[in-house]
Amino acid sequence: MHNRISEEITFRKLEVLLAYMETGNLTRAAELLDVSTVSVHRALHSLEEGVRCTLFRHEGRNLLPTDAAQVLAEVARDVLRLMADGITSTRQAGGYAADSIRIGSLYSLTIKTVPTLIMGIKLRKPELQTELILGSNADLLQKLRQGLVDATLMTVPEGEADIESIPLFDDDIYFAAPVGSRYANLDFVDLSACADERFVSLSEGFATYSGFIEAFRIAGFTPNIAMKVGDIFSLMNLVSGGIGCTLLPGRVRDVIPNKVQLIPLQPKFLMRQHIGLNFLRTRERDPNLLALASVCRLSRQALA
Known part of the structure; x- marks a missing residue:
């Protein structure tokens, strides 16, 4: 010794x-x-x-x-x-002040949120390389704690003391059905009247799946799920193909297939997702994360 x-x-x-x-x-x-x-x-x-x-x-x-x-x-x-x-x-x-940043994201946020924030961080730190990793809320939260991603764009986790979150926007959940369905002319869909309907959904771990299950709990019945998929774009295509109806966040409206219609839910079934940037509190002074957080705060109005 x-x-x-x-x-x-x-x-x-x-x-x-x-x-x-x-x-x-x-x-x-x-x-x-x-x-x-x-x-x-x-x-x-x-x-x-x-x-x-x-x-x-x-x-x-x-x-x-x-x-x-x-x-x-x-x-x-x-x-x-x-x-x-x-x-x-x-x-x-540890990912602290490295020359790259790994951002985890929900699939649905690649439509508008991810491009907006990546452009913002590129303007602020041109030398910083960005890696995008997609997954469910549960998967991204696990990767964050394992150090496999530096930050996540997803629904804000509740009651997680080790996570720092910066809110970006709130997003309502809608009933999604094929165009021309019996729901087409409704102002609001009453889920409690959909017990005989066939549904498709995301897999467990996705925030939209959690809202899906909660909505039907309020409706008082277990939905008949014909198929589960691992990304929201496949889910939209299943609805477009007439496989079943589902619940979708409003942020997919700009890319939804033309054969799919979004219809508001009755207020008692309303589900709202709180989308934000999330990272570990132990890394709240990381220069790269501080820059990304600043971009998020400046982009709130554009993303809402």
């Missing part, structure tokens, strides 16, 4: 040593480090106690470095450089 290093030897004191060796003067070293001359003198004396040998000899009011001080200074340069590189590598491994 290596000999234990004295607590008197710290990175900060090694920086003081190098500053003094570079300037040769207590006052100039203090100015370089923005500390007092007394602090510089104490740090040098403390290093001598830590290494247990003389680093400087006095000639009048001057401190002249010994050969031991020269050796320690060379080691200090290597140690500080290696530690600085190690901290950089550690931050990059």
Whole structure:
């Protein structure tokens, strides 16, 4: 086992040593480090106690470095450089201030939200590379906690103390049916009258699926689900093909197939999704996430 290093030897004191060796003067070293001359003198004396040998000899009011001080200074340069590189590598491994950012998103948010925010972050930080990872709410939340994504665009998770969220917009859920269906001319759909209808849905873990189940709980029956799919675009195509009806968020209106109609639900069945940017509170000072958060706040009006 290596000999234990004295607590008197710290990175900060090694920086003081190098500053003094570079300037040769207590006052100039203090100015370089923005500390007092007394602090510089104490740090040098403390290093001598830590290494247990003389680093400087006095000639009048001057401190002249010994050969031991020269050796320690060379080691200090290597140690500080290696530690600085190690901290950089550690931050990059943790996604902190790296040259890329991994954004997780719901499929439905790639229509408008994702392009708007990526354009915004590119204008703010042109050098930052962006990687997009798609998934369900549950999948993205797990990836966020595992460090596989840096931030997520999804419904804001409730009661998650480790997650910081920035609201973007609220989105209502609509009844989606093939064009020309028996619901076509209704102002509002009463889900409790749809017990005999056939439905299609997203898989478990998607926010829209959770709202789907909750709406039918209020309606008082379990829907007949003909098929489940893993993305909202496939879901819309199933409705377009007449496989069944479903519930969809209003944000898909601009890309919905022309054979699909969105009809409001009766107020008692209304489901509203709160969409936001989400990231771990432990990384709230990450420069890349701060830039993305700023873009989100500026883009709220455009996304609403």
